[in-house]
Amino acid sequence: MLWQQYFCYGGAERGQFYSDVVEVKLKDSDWRILDNKAISTMRRLETYIAVAFALCLHHLLAMSVDSFSPPSLTLLQPIDRWPAIVRRPSSMAAAKDSYDDDYDDESGMLNGPETKIGGNWMKKSPDVIAGIPTEITEKKTDDATVYMDVGIGGKEFGTGPLSKRMYDVMMTVASRQFPGGKIPPDIRRLYLIYSMDASAKEAVKAAMINNGYEMNLGDDMAMQDVGAWGSVESVLLLDPITGNPIEGEDGSISYDSWQDAITAGGWEPGDGFSFVIRKVPSLQKSLELSSILNALDPDGKLREEAKAKGMLLPDEDVASLRDLCVDCFQRVNAAPVEALGEEKVFRGGSSKGYNVISREDLLRENRNLDKTEKVKTLMHVMDALANHGCLIVDLTNEDKYLDDAITISKMWGAVEIFFKKLLEKDSSIKDLPAMGVAEGVGSSHAMVGYASFKDGDNQFLETRLRRSDGAFLPEEARAIMGDDAVDSMVDSFRIMADVGKDIVRIVTAAASIEAEAFLTVGSVVSEDKEGSPSIAGLLFAEASASGIWGDDGKQTPKQPSENDRVRGGVLASDAAVLMTEEILDDGKPLGESFDRNEGPVSMSPHRICRYSNDGQSKAKPSEVFGAHTDTSFVTIVPAAAVSGLEIFDEDTLQWYRAELYARKHAKGLDPAGDMDEHFPWHSRYLIVMPGELLQITSRNNVPAAVHRVVTANEAIRFSAPVLLRARPGAKMDIERYMGSTEKADSLLMQCNGMKMEEIHDALQENPRGAQGSNS
């Protein structure tokens, strides 16, 4: 199962793969690395549960765990996307400022989960919470810690009886310490607070366990203290008989702390209480999906039902092209439709993968001297694509090289000219062909021409290069845009395709390394010049010392040596280079030696787009190009002046507007806007998203990015993505590009020997026969 994969990587830099890696020492000689991809895959799988089980979920939530049986808790993801919208109770209005992200100003409703006091819910804490002491917000036990906000209903969780039991035990012990069993009032008050705090903590622990999390206070004893394991926001007292909320002694309906509930509210052990607590550190309990599934679906009925509907279950691999269609379809459908404005939308976090990478770091020439990929680059690229759905590339290498950004800025000029003439109904427009299959192409996917959708809210010009002479199609565009503009389009396509090829190389190589697909243990034996036996350039004596060979010269199955791993890494990278040259369609013809049906035009379109929301409500941000995945290796979107591309971040499970991250980066590098004389800020950034074909060659390490375009406020967003696809006649050849077939997963094996066009066709299949979900 995917989430049980571990990353195995030798060499001096071991322990650094991806971001947030956890090192697990298995054996003295055998370091393995558990990457955070495993964790994010786990989360992704949980979103499947949301789709597969959402309707039936409420029947299945009664899971009694231990003595005080907390019921009615749900998995985190489904609860997050439940449609139930609950008006925020007035006692929580004070917290509104700090929870603006969850709060829809217009409706005055909470978005999503039932984050009310008195209910049972759990959700990830927002990054910054106003009014919470930094000792809590900054307390970090380790990288994998997730902070949770939790609401506990005291009735279901039995906070009353539990607190009474705790209090009684404490008092019995304490009474022995004091003469005549008389406990001083101060001490008694402490025990009251302690019993309230401890029973709350137990309830939260149980809630977390039910939701696949566990409280993680680390080794820091201070966090075990009363009130230190989270930040109490509100406490509601309950009637001991009915369990309904009651006013406290001072007439309040809720309290801000255990202390207030006791001193002002008159809480006594045995009285139930409900509460909301924020920022409780927790760890996701990975590898326990099967137990979650069993709890959700003890008799396997839902599994049967989901299978009958052709769904992929959370504990199943993406094992075929059809599974891949289903996987993308389910992830597209699990992403929320609602959209947020620039101020509220997620703009990236702190993990490595959000960082902007310099163009030069991706270059093949900048691999290590021994031709292995640089581990730092590999980790950055993989974290970005596997966990966050995109990588932002700086074409200027931090201002050191301007030419490509200048070319991209000229391309933006070309895009504007085109749509300006179109809007003005310039006479040159009349010959513009409607979107259709390029002449003489043979492939139904090679479209060129103009199309408009949604009453003109989406306008596209699909362009492609003709392979034989590099001509820009549709040819009529030249008369509309002019020669310089067309040249800048062609040059920009080449810049973007080259970046895409480098990224595909890196990802494919990384996945081959992970699968150990090129790793052989000293299998090549030859005589070196002096006649000593050598193993792939390694002298026998060295090989023996490195443990491949026994002292008697007989091969014994041993752990791969450092040299074996380096060699495996070089082969993986070189094979990936070969794949990008032979399979990826950059519009150029392959050399004479290739007897392949490449098709007369490039399969990789350069699409120019104009998005507006004239047809929709003007002020509200909304989808103008709905969620989908692309049938491409990668899709390269030059960062646009007006933000709007949103990528579903598989790590934080929210829409991520990467253009805003790029904008912030530009501001940081060039606060005074000195570069503006050369090019507008955004011309230097490319946002690269993985497509379905990369999901295949990455052996499912990198899911195809679910993405969409959102517009608001009458802002027009121009865009010019390149969808880097495959040469139609090229064949997938696992041994040539991805190493041993023994190490290939079944998805790769199905593709082995298939023409890329057949793979492309298979990916158009829609699992539900409904409207297409890929592009």
Ligand SMILES: O=C(O)CCC(=O)C(=O)O
């Ligand atoms: O225009 C964009 O920014 C993205 C377009 C897109 O997703 C596509 O063309 O497939």
Ligand SMILES: [Fe+2]
């Ligand atoms: Fe797309």
